[in-house]
Amino acid sequence: LENNDILIKQTDIVYKDDFVTAFIASYFIGNNSGHVIIVPNEHIENIFDMTQDVSSHIAQVSKTIAFAVKEAYNAGGITTLQNNGPDAGQHAFHYHLHIFPRHKDDKMYDHMMKKRETTPEERLPYAEKIKQYFSRIDPEYH
């Protein structure tokens, strides 16, 4: 997968199983740096052609990732967001669910349309924090 919205480098991946992959977004938003994107491994364009099995699994993994992002980044809350269709701001035509860390008075929506492209090096500490969280709660995680 590679385009402006969904660019996955191996070092960005924080979770992967047979059905989905979760990774640090290649761009950061305002005060909500390091948000995570969950995508199905098979091609599903958006919610309109989502399958029941995959959506159930994404729902389950989104809770896991929400906990991880909150704890790893010491965030005050989590917002999940998912766009379908160009008019909704979907630019990568592969279903993707955003998991944003939220902080007090972060004014996220003021910055939502101003994406800041990042380097893999900038993203690395975020991926590391989440991986460390998973290692703490699950010794089998690697």
Next chain:
Amino acid sequence: LENNDILIKQTDIVYKDDFVTAFIASYFIGNNSGHVIIVPNEHIENIFDMTQDVSSHIAQVSKTIAFAVKEAYNAGGITTLQNNGPDAGQHAFHYHLHIFPRHKDDKMYDHMMKKRETTPEERLPYAEKIKQYFSRIDPEYH
């Protein structure tokens, strides 16, 4: 259920089953009037205490509602959004998933923090459109 964020009147309800209820939000956002909120019928505060069964069901119903909102309102797309914790803008402490109709150049995020309270009469045509959509696709719907 009754507070600023989650106020359900019978006339707002567009879908209900044993596990979830979907209704027209009591406030409108900018150019995205008539968005729908899905809540579990049992008390679940947010994603952090969501159960697997309910999250799978919500995922399935969210697709149904996404289709309905898109078709009934002739929207260009759909954005789903879900806040967890006060720092994420969660003010009603019962899990709720927003299903927003999106329109070309609607600038939704510019208006996200400016909720416009509505009357049940203002919301009625939106509920009617969605109910009419369901009646068209499912003659059993009532």
